[in-house]
Amino acid sequence: MTRTAAFAREQLRAPFTLALLVAVPVVFVTVSAGVLADFAVALGGSLAADAASTLSAGWAAAFIAGTLGFFQAASSRGADRRLALAGAGSTRVALSRVSASLALAVVAAGAGFAALVLRTDVAHPWHAAAAVLAFAVIYVAVGIVIGSLIASPLEGSLAVAFVFLLDVFSGPGMAEQAAPYSVSRKPADILIAAGLGQGSPGEEWLKLAAVVAAALAVSLAAFAWTARSRA
Amino acid sequence: MTPAIPSAPPALATVLRLEGVRKSFKTGPPWHRRRLDVLRGASLHVDAGELVGLVGENGSGKTVLMQIIVGLLARDAGTVERPARLGYCPQVPLLWDKLTVDEHFRLFAEAYDLDEGAAAHARTQLLEELSFAKYLDYRVEDLSGGTRQKLNLALALLHEPELLLLDEPYAGFDWETYLRFWQMAEDRRQQGMAILVISHLLAERERLTRVYELRDGRCEVV
Numbered sequence: 001m002t003r004t005a006a007f008a009r010e011q012l013r014a015p016f017t018l019a020l021l022v023a024v025p026v027v028f029v030t031v032s033a034g035v036l037a038d039f040a041v042a043l044g045g046s047l048a049a050d051a052a053s054t055l056s057a058g059w060a061a062a063f064i065a066g067t068l069g070f071f072q073a074a075s076s077r078g079a080d081r082r083l084a085l086a087g088a089g090s091t092r093v094a095l096s097r098v099s100a101s102l103a104l105a106v107v108a109a110g111a112g113f114a115a116l117v118l119r120t121d122v123a124h125p126w127h128a129a130a131a132v133l134a135f136a137v138i139y140v141a142v143g144i145v146i147g148s149l150i151a152s153p154l155e156g157s158l159a160v161a162f163v164f165l166l167d168v169f170s171g172p173g174m175a176e177q178a179a180p181y182s183v184s185r186k187p188a189d190i191l192i193a194a195g196l197g198q199g200s201p202g203e204e205w206l207k208l209a210a211v212v213a214a215a216l217a218v219s220l221a222a223f224a225w226t227a228r229s230r231a
Numbered sequence: 232m233t234p235a236i237p238s239a240p241p242a243l244a245t246v247l248r249l250e251g252v253r254k255s256f257k258t259g260p261p262w263h264r265r266r267l268d269v270l271r272g273a274s275l276h277v278d279a280g281e282l283v284g285l286v287g288e289n290g291s292g293k294t295v296l297m298q299i300i301v302g303l304l305a306r307d308a309g310t311v312e313r314p315a316r317l318g319y320c321p322q323v324p325l326l327w328d329k330l331t332v333d334e335h336f337r338l339f340a341e342a343y344d345l346d347e348g349a350a351a352h353a354r355t356q357l358l359e360e361l362s363f364a365k366y367l368d369y370r371v372e373d374l375s376g377g378t379r380q381k382l383n384l385a386l387a388l389l390h391e392p393e394l395l396l397l398d399e400p401y402a403g404f405d406w407e408t409y410l411r412f413w414q415m416a417e418d419r420r421q422q423g424m425a426i427l428v429i430s431h432l433l434a435e436r437e438r439l440t441r442v443y444e445l446r447d448g449r450c451e452v453v
Contacts, residue, residue: 006338010329013370078325085302085319086386088342231302231311 003083003093007100011072021064021104025112028060029053029119039174053120054128054195055173058135058187061112062167065105065136066160069143072101073223074156077147084227094223098144098216105136112136123197127190130205134187134212139164141215142183148222186211245312246394246425247277247300252309253448254295269295271448272309277394277427282420282438285429286453287445293429294322296445297398300427318392322399322429324383328372332363332382335371336389343390350389357385360415361408376403384412388419395419395426413438 011017036052080097084090109132122128142163150156163183170179172188182188186208190200254270269292277283287293298304300311301319326335340350358364361381366374371382380403387395397416401409413435416426420440428439436442443450 003338003341006327006330006334009334010327013329076327078321078323079327081303082319082321082325083338083342086339086342087344088338229302230299230305231313 003088003096004099007076007096008103010076011100011103017068018107021068021107022111024064025057025060025108026115028063029056029112029115032056051173051192051195054116054122054191055188057112057116057128057132058184058191059164059168060115061105061108061132061136062139062184063164065108066139066143066164067157068104068108069101069140070147070156070160071143071153072104073097073144073147074151074153077151077227081227085229090224090227090229091220093227094220097223098141098220101140101144102137105133105140109133109136120195122194124194124199127200128194131187131191131194131208134208135184135191137212138183138187138215141219144219145222148219148226183211183215244279245276246279246314247275247427248310248312249276249296249300249450250274250310252296252299252311253307254292254299254304255307268448270299270306270309273445273448273450274309275443275450277425279393279425280420280423281440282416282426282428284436284439284442285427285445285450286442287431289431291445292448293431293445294398297321297396297427297429300396314393316390316392317394317396318387318390320384320387320395320397320400322402324379326371326379326382329370331368331370332374333367335382335386339386339389345390353389353391354385357388360411361385362411377405377408380404381408388415391419391424393425395424397426397428399430400428 036056076097080093081090084093109129113129113132116122116128116132117125143160146156146159146163150159167182167184168174171182171185172178173192178185178188186204190204190208193200252270252273253268256267256269257264258267259265273292273296275283275285285293285296295304297319299306300313301317330338336350336354340354345353355364358367361384363378363381363385366378371379374382380400384397384400387397395416401412404412416428417438420426442453444453
């Protein structure tokens with residue numbers, strides 16, 4: 001039995017968590033996408049209705065993946081650190097924890113994308129699917145970083161919500177010009193383009209891959225650093 | 232002819248040695264920072280085959296000292312010499328709620344680098360000694376507090392460590408398990424394991440080789 005399999009099993013044994021992973025993106029995409037375009041205009045953004053629908057799938061997947069990523073890291077930190085000190089090593093435990101948490105991202109992104117396809121026609125469905133997955137992976141990483149540094153459920157979940165809100169309201173489509181600290185800027189650009197019926201060039205995909213890789217690397221480093229031996 | 236000199240008993244190897252360990256914490260908001268000196272030069276040692284107690288009032292720093300020995304906390308000053316193969320039984324069981332007892336044994340056996348045969352043998356022995364074999368397939372979230380504590384202790388013993396660190400290990404044990412715990416500790420001590428038991432109140436002093444009291448951040452033999 002590998003650690004990763006055990007950690008993934010741990011998540012699958014929480015049926016309410018799985019239900020939330022599916023329900024939140026589906027409800028968000030179905031119910032709130034229509035309001036987002038009006039909201040964006042009020043903020044000075046230029047989000048068209050089709051782009052708003054596709055972007056809502058990314059945000060929904062990001063929010064639930066980030067929140068659950070945080071709780072995965074924070075709730076198991078004591079046992080994870082004990083295992084690391086017992087000989088498993090902080091880097092290997094971090095790899096297992098992050099790999100297992102990616103399953104959350106896949107489920108959240110799958111639910112968000114399925115709801116999107118049911119709600120609207122997407123001209124570039126594979127582009128949209130990849131971008132929604134990137135949203136979820138980036139936010140799982142955000143959740144793990146926060147969960148590695150903050151143990152308190154209240155403070156940690158508020159921190160995830162703060163990053164998410166800052167990201168959403170300063171990101172492409174919502175703000176007139178996206179802020180440089182918007183962590184989901186790249187997947188949002190690709191998702192908006194897919195919603196407007198345009199593909200994204202290879203350069204954009206390379207940048208997206210770099211952002212996702214950087215997010216995962218930071219989450220691994222944060223987890224391993226906090227679980228290291230101080231002896 | 233020179234008379235034979237009776238040979239001295241072999242010196243016991245020191246397994247754990249702490250010298251002048253210091254640890255402070257900063258508390259309060261930045262504009263009203265206070266420094267709390269928990270350990271002010273704590274020193275102690277435990278030899279192979281010794282069962283040593285560490286007592287102290289609530290908040291005296293026993294768990295902080297334990298966490299420094301294990302590597303969960305960094306010390307500000309002092310030295311800690313300890314073996315790589317140690318077992319740690321924390322005060323609050325550190326377990327995964329959704330995993331079973333068996334899955335815990337497997338994860339820790341892998342971490343301790345035990346081969347399958349050795350891990351299975353040790354697991355069976357511990358399940359019998361602590362009488363919780365019937366819970367092997369139960370998830371931790373479905374166990375009572377006492378059974379969680381048994382698993383917590385068993386995981387620390389799985390690899391027969393050179394040094395066993397126990398932080399109030401019998402909280403939640405019934406009387407029978409409490410007695411069995413002391414018998415297990417005594418059996419392992421006789422086999423050469425060094426054991427440090429931390430408690431705020433040690434009622435079983437006659438079982439211990441030596442007792443340290445942690446007071447004002449220092450350890451004194453009492």
